Amino acid sequence: MQPEHIVLRKPIHPDRTQNREWSIEQVQALLEKPFLDLIHEAQTVHRQYWPDGDIELATLLSIKTGGCPENCGYCPQSAQFETGVKAEKLMAVDEVLRAAQAAKDAGASRFCMGAAWRSPKDRDIAQVSTLVAAVKGLGLETCATLGMLEPHQAVELQQAGLDYYNHNLDTSPDYYPAIVDTRTYQDRLDTLTHVRAAGIQVCCGGIIGMGETVAHRAGLLAELANLSPYPESVPINSLVRVPGTPLGDSDPIDPIDFVRVIAVARILMPKARVRLSAGRKELGEAVEALCFVAGANSIFYGDKLLVTGNPDTDADRALIQKLGLQTSGANNGAGTGVKTGVIATPTLEGQLP
DSSP states (O other), X not given: OOOOOOOOOOOSOHHHHTTOOOOHHHHHHHHTSOHHHHHHHHHHHHHHHXXXXXXXXXXXXXXXXXXXXXXXXXXXXXXXXXXXXXXXXXXXXXXXXXXXXXHHHHTOSEXXXXXXXXXXXXXXXXXXXXXXXXXXTTTOEEEEEOXXXXXXXXXXXXXXXXXXXXXXXXXXXXXXXXXXXXXXXXXXHHHHHXXXXXXXXXXXXXXXXXXXXXXXXXXXXXXXXXXXXXXXXEEEEEOOOOTTSTTTTOOOOOHHHHHHXXXXXXXXXXXXXXXXXXXXXXXXXXXXXXXXXHTOOEEEOSSEETTEEOOOHHHHHHHHHHTTOEEEOSSOOOSSSSOOOOOOOOSOOSSOO
16 A cells, blocks of 8 residues: 655755655655664764754653543553553642652753643643643743643643643554544644644654554654654654553564664754653663664653653663763753763653653
8 A cells, every 4th residue: 555645844944854845755765774874864963963962851740640532542541441540630739849840850851741631621721731830930841741732722831831742643644543533633733733823842753663564654754744843852652562452462663663763753853852752661771772873862761651661760870871971951960970860750651642
């Protein structure tokens, strides 16, 4: 089956796109490039746009867990699947502030709040806006992932001080119906449009390892790169196979294929923070190091992603030091020669919705 072509949009970064947009065929050609040539190209782009080579540490707190009515095949928070995740109410302001302060003290520069809603009600937005303002008051960058938004809701969040909104595309437009059918791809694009119009920066990526083909991965990356502008943050998840979800028994992704996706994301979106998100524990230290070489420069940091494991903070700190990397954070470690921070993260969400 031939992949569908992406609808062309005017590019915003002519320094890399050269006044053209990326077709699926062009992106797929990059994904299939000889591995060493691909890594060299990605590293060249990375050094040009990120000469400091720092790694951003971001903390993600699930402020409202479980009970989501959607049927996203990867998500343990769906009410339609038996995964052992119980629905919980929205966390109180003081609980969220304690978590945010702990993250800041340990080195985080961005604090993301996730709620398992399909689309929040206006009263939900009012409550989250209070949380955003409180976290912003600590001097942290703020991010939220709450589901689909209406234009006025995005404006309210922006006025509260929200810096970023996460809303992933998950996969390519043509493969999307195989993953979820309780919302459309256009629903996701509409929310991104509302977020941009409100003046909030975009955090948007996808999940690799859901049974998609190379052409589907190319379709996802082309769709992301052809957003105008492309996202400031691009989280790339390796599917965490949670028992009870439709994708719980999926075959694991080839780690080298995952590194290829990171490299191509860096080439297509040179100014974005490309973030290693869910699935880092399964990838292992050596593959994660390759991802940094390929251009990843942000991680979700903490020892748990809701119901799935994540490399513990000691392991992350050891790897960062072993590779001679530095981190960009609100309170980086001192006296080690390497800027690092350890984040004792509360309950986190796995694959971002």
